[in-house]
Amino acid sequence: MSKKQKRQKQPQQNPAPLRRPDTNEIAVAQVTDKYSEYPSNGLTPVKLAEIFKEADAGDVLRQMELFEEMEEKDPHLFSQLQTRKNAVTGLDFEIIPFSDDPRDKEIADFIEEQINGIESLEDVETDLLDAIGKGFAVSEIMWGYDEGHVVVREIKSRHQKRFFWDSLDDSFKVRTKDAPEGILLPTNKFIVHRYKARSGHTSRAGILRVVAWMYLFKNYDLKDWVSFAEVYGLPLRLGKYAPGASEADKVALMQALIQIGADAAGIIPDGTSIDFITTEKTSSSDLYERLARYCDEQISKAILGQTLTSDSGGGSYAQSKTHNDVRHDLTVADCKSLASTLRRDLIRPLCIFNFGEDKRVPHIRFDCEESEDLTQTATIIGTLVNEVGLRVPTSFIYKKFSIPEPEADEEVAAPRSTSAGLTGLPFKKEPNPAQIALKAEGDGGVGTQQHIDKLASAAVRHGAGSFKRAFGPVLKIIEKAESLEELRNMMEDNKAVAELYAAMDVSEVEELLQKVMLYADLEGRVLENG
Structure with missing residues (x-):
């Protein structure tokens, strides 16, 4: 799809006057940002306590420089933080409309297009997830215009040591080149992601603390x-x-x-x-x-x-699995926290600038559910449908297995024979005629001789045509032979036997036998489980 066509798909702007974004770069990166006082040199318990006391008073500069050094010097600490961040950045996400209203869906489509258009989105997420270790992370949004729409040009990460809390009113400020004493953060200009490893002030909430x-x-x-x-x-x-x-x-x-x-x-x-x-x-x-x-x-x-x-x-497999579940809980919490931040500081401003809407804001949701054993899931669904008779909508199955529903005239894959896989799910619009006949006749219940005899009779009636077509060539040979001696001589002829096998098509019989085996297995399970 061309860029022009994409723009034509964008929703129309609200004619009401909208608030305008600040397109200026406020927290411009400075040369001094890359330098550090290296507070970890000669670090002692007394010096560490002093650094923490400065952070408690609102000045987190030395604390952030220390945290940065800790990640650089300790490979184990670095790998653990990377693992925690990568658990989120590697996930897909979706934009969910505020409601089913067509207007809300239109807004959600526009937001999704804008977010997917951000270059290096994973890097942006990684920068914001730096809050896990340091307590908070800040990125500045570079707003721009594209054919009358407010769009995100770029998102730039800002070092935490540029920010501080005013000791007078505890307001959050940023030091800039023009205002080294600090200014309040403008509305709808910065993404401020906070992580609360524990309750208390943000300067003390990071894991590295x-x-x-x-x-x-x-x-x-x-x-x-x-x-x-x-x-x-x-x-x-x-x-x-x-x-x-x-x-x-x-x-x-x-x-x-x-x-x-x-x-x-x-x-x-x-x-x-x-x-x-x-x-x-x-x-x-x-x-x-x-x-x-x-x-x-x-x-x-x-x-x-x-x-x-x-x-x-050491540690057993069960212990490792339990511990991994705890780690997954942290991933879910990180996803929800990041989604809340992006909705508040990125999606909401996009809605305000383009639609004048700050209430019906769409949500962003990360796919943080643990991967399932699809084979086990298919078996469970098959059991619920075959044995319990549960009505399962096909739309649920398509979504569960991430399979797109075929269009009306689209070619679909089909198995050559159900013998290739016994776990296939028999989703049919019409019930099996043999099953209808069994229900109509009635029997003495599962496990009785009467029930088994009726099952056998139904199988014979249902498979008579298949057996006749499959073993037709054999019957012709038997009819042609005038005596058992002549029949034995014909069967000892390797060429004749090879031609006989080639003429026989037993695929329908194989399919029927597989169905019988499956049904017998299900009958046995029902009988065993009472």
């Missing part, structure tokens, strides 16, 4: 572990000098010790000696590793809600 202490302890542990590995990897070198050694001899001996550690070679003055002392400290090595793993597990719990799907180690 929770795991910062584990990051600090793990940082201490890794430093000591590296120092231990460096010392433990080489034996202790102890130099001995004579009582009357000069200062120059002592310096030479120390230099020799250093050279032996770095170069595995060195020289020492005569009369001095060097001893190599080895140590066995395997328990210390295990202690460092256990502490590092403990910190990683606590980080995984805070971010993903569990550990078995993120860390190696």
Whole structure:
């Protein structure tokens, strides 16, 4: 479809005067945004507490720089946050009209076209989901016009350290080049996504605030572990000098010790000696590793809600499945939170600018339902239809299996024989004549000899034509033979037998036998289950 045709499909604007968007770029990215004071250098419990106190007062600059460094320095922390974000960005979404009114559907179609037209939409979602770790994330909308319609030109992410809460009235502000003291965020200009890992102020609600202490302890542990590995990897070198050694001899001996550690070679003055002392400290090595793993597990719990799907180690399959369900609950919550933000800060302004409507705003819904076992679903539906007699609309089945309904003149796929698959669902507009006959005759109930005899009679009547067509060539041979001896000689002729098999078409018989087996299985289940 051409761009012109797409524009023709767009709904007509409301003739009433509408509010105009701000097309200026407000929080222009500055060169200083990419620089950081690196507050994690020399991080101590006292320094971490000071950073948090500044954030509590509204100035989150150092806290955001610290959170940024934490993601850069800790691979485990980075991977867990990426997993949490990717669980949402990889999902499809749909725009749902406010109601079934044609006007609401028209608005929803326009909104869906605009959102799908945003370049790098997944990147926009990733930027907004940065709020999971840091408590909030802000993106600026670049509005524009296209043939009389207000459209989204671009959505730019803004670094969290540009924003702060005013200490006087706790208002949320942004620092700009023209107003370094900060200004209030204009209406319908920014997408502000907030994440509440726990109740309280937004500056304290991010997950990274929770795991910062584990990051600090793990940082201490890794430093000591590296120092231990460096010392433990080489034996202790102890130099001995004579009582009357000069200062120059002592310096030479120390230099020799250093050279032996770095170069595995060195020289020492005569009369001095060097001893190599080895140590066995395997328990210390295990202690460092256990502490590092403990910190990683606590980080995984805070971010993903569990550990078995993120860390190696023990755990049964049932435990892993339960833990994965908890993780799915977090994904659903992230999807609902992001959908609410996009509806409030992106979809609503589009409706206001193009339709003058701020009440009947469509919804956005992410497809965050867990994937089902379609084979099991098909079996369940088949059982409900065949055994229970439940009336299932075909529209539900098309939607459940994501299969488009065929048009009136569209060619459709059909199986060559139902023997290819016994789980096919017998959706028919008219009931089977043999079943009608059975119901009309009546019997003694499932499992009785009378019921079985009537089933057999119905099967014979229903399949007589199929057996006659399939075994017609065999009957002709039997009629043609004048004696059993002549019939045996004919059947021992390989060429004649091959021609006989080629002339027989048993596909209808195979289909009938498969139906009989399926029906017998269902009868047995009904009888077994009472």
